Amino acid sequence: MAKRQTAPSAEVLARAGVDLHLELEGRGLRAGLTEALREAVRSGRLAPGTRLPASRALASDLGIARSTVTECYAELVAEGWMTAQQGSGTRVALRAEPRRPSTATVDAEAGAGASGVPAIRATHGLGPGVAEFAEFPRAPWLAAARRALAAAPHSAFGYGDPLGRMELRTALADYLSRVRGVRAEPQCIIICSGFHHGLTLTAHALAAGGVRAVAVEGYGLDIYRATLADAGLRIPPLGVDEGGARIDELALADVGAVLLTPAHQFPTGFALAPERRAAVLDWARTTGGVVLEDDYDGEFRYDRKPVGALQGLDPEHVIYFGTASKSLAPALRLGWMVVPESLLPAVAAAKGRVETVSVLDQLTFAEFVTSGAFDRHVRARRTTYRHRRDELVAAAVQSSAEVRVTGMAAGLQAVIELPTGTELRAVQEAARQGLIVSGMAQFRHPDAGPHVPRRDALVVNFSVVSDSAWPGALHTLSSVLPQSVLP
Amino acid sequence: MAKRQTAPSAEVLARAGVDLHLELEGRGLRAGLTEALREAVRSGRLAPGTRLPASRALASDLGIARSTVTECYAELVAEGWMTAQQGSGTRVALRAEPRRPSTATVDAEAGAGASGVPAIRATHGLGPGVAEFAEFPRAPWLAAARRALAAAPHSAFGYGDPLGRMELRTALADYLSRVRGVRAEPQCIIICSGFHHGLTLTAHALAAGGVRAVAVEGYGLDIYRATLADAGLRIPPLGVDEGGARIDELALADVGAVLLTPAHQFPTGFALAPERRAAVLDWARTTGGVVLEDDYDGEFRYDRKPVGALQGLDPEHVIYFGTASKSLAPALRLGWMVVPESLLPAVAAAKGRVETVSVLDQLTFAEFVTSGAFDRHVRARRTTYRHRRDELVAAAVQSSAEVRVTGMAAGLQAVIELPTGTELRAVQEAARQGLIVSGMAQFRHPDAGPHVPRRDALVVNFSVVSDSAWPGALHTLSSVLPQSVLP
Numbered sequence: 001m002a003k004r005q006t007a008p009s010a011e012v013l014a015r016a017g018v019d020l021h022l023e024l025e026g027r028g029l030r031a032g033l034t035e036a037l038r039e040a041v042r043s044g045r046l047a048p049g050t051r052l053p054a055s056r057a058l059a060s061d062l063g064i065a066r067s068t069v070t071e072c073y074a075e076l077v078a079e080g081w082m083t084a085q086q087g088s089g090t091r092v093a094l095r096a097e098p099r100r101p102s103t104a105t106v107d108a109e110a111g112a113g114a115s116g117v118p119a120i121r122a123t124h125g126l127g128p129g130v131a132e133f134a135e136f137p138r139a140p141w142l143a144a145a146r147r148a149l150a151a152a153p154h155s156a157f158g159y160g161d162p163l164g165r166m167e168l169r170t171a172l173a174d175y176l177s178r179v180r181g182v183r184a185e186p187q188c189i190i191i192c193s194g195f196h197h198g199l200t201l202t203a204h205a206l207a208a209g210g211v212r213a214v215a216v217e218g219y220g221l222d223i224y225r226a227t228l229a230d231a232g233l234r235i236p237p238l239g240v241d242e243g244g245a246r247i248d249e250l251a252l253a254d255v256g257a258v259l260l261t262p263a264h265q266f267p268t269g270f271a272l273a274p275e276r277r278a279a280v281l282d283w284a285r286t287t288g289g290v291v292l293e294d295d296y297d298g299e300f301r302y303d304r305k306p307v308g309a310l311q312g313l314d315p316e317h318v319i320y321f322g323t324a325s326k327s328l329a330p331a332l333r334l335g336w337m338v339v340p341e342s343l344l345p346a347v348a349a350a351k352g353r354v355e356t357v358s359v360l361d362q363l364t365f366a367e368f369v370t371s372g373a374f375d376r377h378v379r380a381r382r383t384t385y386r387h388r389r390d391e392l393v394a395a396a397v398q399s400s401a402e403v404r405v406t407g408m409a410a411g412l413q414a415v416i417e418l419p420t421g422t423e424l425r426a427v428q429e430a431a432r433q434g435l436i437v438s439g440m441a442q443f444r445h446p447d448a449g450p451h452v453p454r455r456d457a458l459v460v461n462f463s464v465v466s467d468s469a470w471p472g473a474l475h476t477l478s479s480v481l482p483q484s485v486l487p
Numbered sequence: 488m489a490k491r492q493t494a495p496s497a498e499v500l501a502r503a504g505v506d507l508h509l510e511l512e513g514r515g516l517r518a519g520l521t522e523a524l525r526e527a528v529r530s531g532r533l534a535p536g537t538r539l540p541a542s543r544a545l546a547s548d549l550g551i552a553r554s555t556v557t558e559c560y561a562e563l564v565a566e567g568w569m570t571a572q573q574g575s576g577t578r579v580a581l582r583a584e585p586r587r588p589s590t591a592t593v594d595a596e597a598g599a600g601a602s603g604v605p606a607i608r609a610t611h612g613l614g615p616g617v618a619e620f621a622e623f624p625r626a627p628w629l630a631a632a633r634r635a636l637a638a639a640p641h642s643a644f645g646y647g648d649p650l651g652r653m654e655l656r657t658a659l660a661d662y663l664s665r666v667r668g669v670r671a672e673p674q675c676i677i678i679c680s681g682f683h684h685g686l687t688l689t690a691h692a693l694a695a696g697g698v699r700a701v702a703v704e705g706y707g708l709d710i711y712r713a714t715l716a717d718a719g720l721r722i723p724p725l726g727v728d729e730g731g732a733r734i735d736e737l738a739l740a741d742v743g744a745v746l747l748t749p750a751h752q753f754p755t756g757f758a759l760a761p762e763r764r765a766a767v768l769d770w771a772r773t774t775g776g777v778v779l780e781d782d783y784d785g786e787f788r789y790d791r792k793p794v795g796a797l798q799g800l801d802p803e804h805v806i807y808f809g810t811a812s813k814s815l816a817p818a819l820r821l822g823w824m825v826v827p828e829s830l831l832p833a834v835a836a837a838k839g840r841v842e843t844v845s846v847l848d849q850l851t852f853a854e855f856v857t858s859g860a861f862d863r864h865v866r867a868r869r870t871t872y873r874h875r876r877d878e879l880v881a882a883a884v885q886s887s888a889e890v891r892v893t894g895m896a897a898g899l900q901a902v903i904e905l906p907t908g909t910e911l912r913a914v915q916e917a918a919r920q921g922l923i924v925s926g927m928a929q930f931r932h933p934d935a936g937p938h939v940p941r942r943d944a945l946v947v948n949f950s951v952v953s954d955s956a957w958p959g960a961l962h963t964l965s966s967v968l969p970q971s972v973l974p
Contacts, residue, residue: 357820
């Protein structure tokens, strides 16, 4: 979690809302929450005037009864720490002066320490580098873990197949076929610890097979470019426009593979145009090249049914990558790749001799998928994310005629296009207000030439904050967008 | 799981006992167990004459009431599938002919399939390569997972610190200090997915730092030698005798590091002699060398308190490796390294940018350790393993005056020294009887010269089978040991 450099004003905190992280035990729940808030005010971590989350939202976030929260608020009001006013919620009392200079951000790690001291954080992140992931389905996950542990044979607790547990590979073969149109036998699916791991394995397998260069999209995450470069591969950039990556440039690129995000280009948010989907497969067939399909958020499309995976059109020339990092949580460190039979030995060799992904998590996720819990979770998140995206579009429209949300109604990030020359100021102003958000410039390939035009835009990951923190984060975001100059 | 080539006779199966893997639901438990056994007899997977596990042992294995098992057995006897005789337990009836040629081994994976069809396996493994691990503490682990999930802040579900969750590193710093005398600040502990992963990181860090060779023990696991060699390191062997590795040979070896198992040499079972402990640290200080301490089973010592870790004597020259693979289960893919501050940047760089170990498992294990559940589990296993080792010693003594168990009363493996020239026959005979066990020759360094004497011995990992399968496995093992020729 990046730390804020300056403390926000009370007004900012009040607008941004407060995200609470509390270690709650079964007993003394209310007393613990009350003391945590009291201590946060006393130490200045919650500044005077800060508005607390609505009791309903906080209760839902913490998985406790709403009455516990309202009783706690009432007690703090009675003690004078807070004030309650009809229509403006509960706020930190203005006379509740901090003991020492206020720093609004307490490191998230501190809040989870063994000490049991609850921490309160007031900084939001809406960027891809944010080490935060709210709304993990804790109870359904635990229930799946219970069933998976009960069913697991003794042999499941051994070293395991380096390619992954067959239960999970079978469950994923069914799921990916149903949801993404992927064509895969379970034995062609390799379990890995996420896209980064899968790409690392693939980079080494390609390099070992004589590939010297992999084309990448002109906008993308630097960590993946570095992964390929670390394996000794050149990474020439392709142009990116409203039809996705410029596949026509592949012909001149002299590469053995291309890394694409066809369903939803990251970060620009466009889908790969149908004729380009056909063209990249033609290129692969003609040249013997390999398409690396990063399907990071394929489950999330809000306007219509998602376009199926490229892999389904030509399983022999595409390595398909999926991950639980976007749909469930990065903390699982769980991803999967569907590998053409011809490349299987090389990728398996790169993976090595020992399973590196928790077998218990694999069995739990297999149970989570086959029981239908995963579908239910994705469906619920889809509804939430669609709503958040709509609110983002509305906020952009209200701000200025020059500001608009571009890209598809899909995925977990939205792109807010800004007037030329205003991106850096917006990112900095957001940071000053405690909101971490990325500018488009951050994702531009360092070797990109004029065929990858610069665009002023914010890339907003609206999936990472909790339900209670979202309204405040949106409010802060709105305030940093360039405003229309009224005539 | 290696598959047997030939079906064992009924007598063998009867001696070897039966390890049952059943998917049991809350309802219909007895009916399910009864049908599973009936089907196993019908299909020939349980051969006529096979003795079933004692009801107490099977009930304990399956975590069900003993009465459920006895009722099930009684029902099968009443139906004529089984026979019960005072003193010889319950056996498969001799007239219960198999439908088709019997194959005693059903792939363990099949038993865990989504189909819910229970499988019965009758092959044991007592070797290090056995993909089996019984007695995982399922209920306490799940309870810890529940507490950890409830307490985890939102931020815990993000990508996480590539070096590991601070909760776990803190818990391990305390635990390792208390149990193994390791001196470590939490920030010097790196979480990895097991010893293999930790050694891989270390090998790359050492190679990047200019190390060209790492001395290894003349007997050890080939996979670790391969890991070092894959990083481009030479791996000259040291002699191994009853005082552990021959540290005096280091002076001539021209290496930058040495990989040791000081607490319990694997596989020979001796501790590194006190003067050699001092000598290897002297070597490290004098030459700037690094000692890699593989403390794979340090928690298990049966005669007296374990000797503390080497690392505690000189934290600046030792990288300490520990793992949950031996004390809990390989399936967790969870290990840890304690790294000298000077080497921390290089090892962290090798680990890369993204956490690769399940954060949920890390949080659960932290809770498992701090709550005392880990201590309780290790204590209980220690009692079991001590007992098994004693039985192994007794079996060896009964067999022949030339057969004896050597090495310390410690760890999870025992070495049964055999008369010269009898090792291969014993390994093959065990395999023929459905018991996988390793010969000492399997562990000998391929470049080892006369300073690493050949020894005929079996290396028996007595920790991997379930409580119900152990007596049968021991019986089979006894039968393949060379017998005394009576005068």
